[in-house]
Amino acid sequence: MRQPFVHKSPIPGLGLSAGITLSMLSLMVLLPIAGLLVQGFSAGIPAFLAAVNTPRTWAALYLSFRLSLVAALFNLVFGVVLAWVLVRYRFPFRKVLNAAVDLPFALPTAVAGIALTALYAPNGAFGQIAKDWGFKIAYTHWGILIALIFVGLPFVTRTVQPVIEEIAREVEEASATLGATRAYTLRRVIWPMLAPAALTGFALSLARAVGEYGSVIFIAGNIPLKTEIAPLLIVIKLEEYNEPGAAAIGIAMLVMSFGMLFIINAAQVFSRKRMAYV
């Protein structure tokens, strides 16, 4: 038998809550995204491809995705270790440190951007040390990478932490009594339990980094073909009144982010199945 579209419920408010939800979702999210798609393809597919297919656009997209991937990988490894330390170990100021992990979520990106630039510019506290070693951080790829690591830092920790809290100690003890070394237990017992949550955090961190603008533009130097990120190129196109060009890059970014999220979701389903738990 075919299921009804909406099951009957004695709770009132269906019409009101559905009305508010659907009208606000349409006006605030769906209509603007439709506007982007309409504008991007208004001049036809060839014009869209021509707008995306320029060396400057490719360089910006490649830079954004490559550095975001590196930053998300760093955050994956560091985030899991950080979550483990925060949940399992006891040390002074642990709670303060735990609260501070969310700082990149709470601190506005423009504030983070100018602070990181002040810190890593050649005359800044860390920049000076790097300069003495003959190394430049701000206005290079390294600066962008630091900004992307900063904004994506909390994601993996916050998705993995609740999972570590749920792990029953008996599992690890059983593994140890069966003769496994600690490293073997971590690799073959603990990591498979954390992997799906860690992947979710990795995906969120990656999506955030790819779209990040505020914290990056101050430290990036913004040299075309070298340190120009994709979101900045959109802003530049808009300032040149090139709306179709901006729309084309916007659509390209949207498609790539959704594609990545889809791949990572698929990987997650695969890893859950392989580990035989849901």
Place this chain on the structure above:
Amino acid sequence: MSDISPARAFRPAATEAPWARITLTLAVVAILAVLLFAPLVTVFYEALREGVGASLATLANPESQSAIWLTLFVAAFAVPLNAVFGVAAAWLITKYSFRGKAVLITLIDIPFSVSPVVAGLCIVLTFGANSWVGSWLVAQGLPVVFAVPGIVMASMFVTFPFVARELIPVMVEQGRAAEEAALTLGASGWRVFFTVTLPNIRWALLYGVLLCNARAMGEFGAVAVVSGKIRGLTATMPITIEMLYNEYSSVAAFTLAAVLALLALVTLALKSLLEWRYADQLAATHRH
């Protein structure tokens, strides 16, 4: 008598060796000090570089004042509207069974995976003077882009899922039994909401509103695209920080940045307080 006490001789099997624990803890603290605390300290150090008086003077100038008022004004619209949306969406998703629920949840989550700049771009292309919606709005004397309504819309877009995301898991866990019991006892729909549902979700709602507010007040990328950056009219605090910084007014930029950093610290403190005091009434993922 052995010089090794039983407690020391007996290390639990389910933990790492002491040297590994100490090394990991120190490494984590050192990395967080460089990545998180150093930038935070820098904001206040740069702001106070020329003394407290100089910083306060930059806060008193008309440009900063109008930026602060605009940011408060935008948040005063965007946050309550998103709170209403969040409650309505969570009610719809948790109190009824209907087809396409997963699709609806995915659509609500879209803003999380869209770049803020692309969000701003969407609003410019849809409501800007070159679109037919936008040209109609301008003809009605209600411009959206390069005006305050666009800034409110951009702030709402980027914070759209915040409240709903907090409420849905909590309301799923609480189920429908309490509401159904109240209805059987003859309460009206609104009475059920205000006396049964709202008291159960108030801390989760506050948690969502807190995060929504922090993001709305600090949003830069989406607002930068739609605001047009007109001094005194459409420059929010983050936008003013950018303009001052690019004009080498370092102290003024960092002073405004310090105000936003203080807001972030207050947000974190309140958030931790909620997690500590009302953990059982928040989404399970925040209980630590």
